[in-house]
Amino acid sequence: MGFEEIKGLIISMFGSDIILKEDKVSPQPSITIPNERLLEVCQFLHVQPQLYFDFLACITGIDNGPEVGTMEVIYHFTSIPYEHNFVLKVEISRNKEGEPLPKVYSLTPIWRTADWHEREVFDLLGIDFIGHPDLRRILMPADWQGYPLRKDYEEQTEYHGIIVKYYFF
Template sequence: MTFFEITDLLTAQFDQGLTANTQNPQPYLTVPTERLVELCQFLRDDERLFFDLLACVTGIDNGPEVNTMEVIYNLTSIPYEHNLTVKVVVPRNAEKNRLPSVPSVAHIWRTADWHEREAFDLVGIHFENHPDLRRILLPTDWVGHPLRTDYQEEEQYHGIKTK
């Protein structure tokens, strides 16, 4: 199934809020955050699509100037050999001192567990209803999220120079 066929099917099912972008070499579908779980469940369960593999979840910080973050999901249907990229865009700092928040899809694809924890750890995106959202690559007492564009590295970590 092509990107356009998948997009037509999803647009018919989820009549509003989906935006297709075909300007890039890899087209993608932007989904409202509040429709993400419903859409992902459909992508996995619908027999015409059967996206059985969540290959990657990527968190991107667009910086304080743009004031948004993105979460990108790369999906594959192994038996049908088609792919889809889905993106959600969230405000960078929805509320003061709170991380941007996206619903977890770990209950749909088990691989999301690790990927969401990585995005939380490095970029600082909170995944609502994640079964075990804690740091996965950095120590538990690490301050901040190092892949944020405004990250300020500490001079020392437990007496070890970091710079």
């Protein structure tokens, strides 16, 4: 089943207003849906007999920068028995310093593979996954300051007496 057929099934279930953006130019076409509809759309992708996306292969986070003021979470789904793939995105507002982290619903109730992927996105970009069973840093130390993949991230110069950033003249 191809992109257009999968998109058609989503529209038939949720209506055409579920799609906020569509990217057909990319090598992997995708649709962007509202963040608040993520769980129900993903549940549909998982249980709908024609789709049966049984594998969440990857979750990627993108910081579009403080100028744009948004972040994206990109989900790559695969149906192993049907051998088709689909890419789904949500776009969220980027938080300013001192504000709560941006929030996206966790997909761990549907796909257990979301667990570590969501922890990685949380750790490196500071996106909070609502309902995640164990959301804590996975790559950086627990007391690390900031989120290294944010466009405005400023590296610490020292961590527990270890110089982590050198200045070259």
